Structure formats: C-alpha cells, structure tokens
Amino acid sequence: MFCFNKSEGYGEKTVPKLTWGLVIPHTIVSPGASSFDKTTNEYRYGLEMAEALSPIPYATRNKKGVKGAILELKEQGVNCSLEPHGNAYNGQSRGSEILVLKGDKESERAARHILEDFNELNPQRVLRHDNGIKWIEKGDRGYTNLKTAKNLGMRVALLSELHFIDSSRDFMTVQDQANFWRRHILIGHGTKK
C-alpha cells in the first residue's frame, strides 16, 4: 500500500498537500449509463459513493457543468479532482481504466500508484490500455473534463472507469469502490487509512 507521503516526494516541504474532491459524473437529467440491473446509473452511483466517502468534498455538474463543479471544489481547497464514471459497452465487457491527459505527469504518477494498488487488491480485474491508464488527447471522450480541471488549477485530474457498470460480472458495488478510493483520497484530509 502506498501513499503520497514524504518518501514519494509529495511531502509538504516540496509541494502543497494533495486534497481530493469528487466531480459527480453526468447530470440528474442525463445520468449516464444504467447499471446491468437498471437499478442505478452513473450519476446516482457517483452521488452514493460521494456520500459514502464523506467528508470528501464533492460537486455535481448539474448547474454549471464540469467547470462549475471544479470551481466549487476549488473553493473548498481541493487541488486534485476525480470524476468516477462507470464504463458501458455491450453488457459483457470488463476491465478498469483511469483516463489521464497525455503529457500530464503529475496525474500520471497519481494514476499509476492508484492502479498498482487496485491491481494488488483486485488481481482478477483486467487493467485496460497502458496498465490501466488510458491516454487522452484532444477530441477524445473525457478530454474536455480533464482539460477544464487542469486549466482551473487542479494539480491532478483523473477520470476513472474502474468497472463496467452495465456488466453483471464486472460491476463493483458502491461500497466496494468507495472503500478502495478511501485508501487514496482521504490522505489529503488528515484522516488515517
């Protein structure tokens, strides 16, 4: 288990503390993909996970989009954003990925740490693309979300798709996913693991 501690070069002497916040994916009126059993969707899943991760700050895109959400988080001292989506394809696909802007070294570093830990805890899950990192360039899905977060001052901007929400065999429960993220994102809040 890693953390962003001094030995990792993230000590307070060198750089400001990483403080995470969640951007809830999609919106209440356009809630993203439905779960395999149609009982939830990406928006609702994201909100429930945010509640499970209290007191981590979170913001929705409902009123002013990703930009509004990031600005809201910034006001709460957040400098690392995570937008936790669920992947969806044909109900049969599986695998985990974190989207990172190509060339964004600090986000890459965070994502690699997170994915290594994820892989250690969930060896049965498949890491897609580059050991779980999906590189995003202009025009790709997710580009605007990540670029907006970075432009507004986030040091780390990640968009995760740890499971296929539409696949019964790949689905992760809200609680399981919250438990995983808690290992990483509470660190900036002075809470022990």
Ligand SMILES: [Zn+2]
């Ligand atoms: Zn989505």
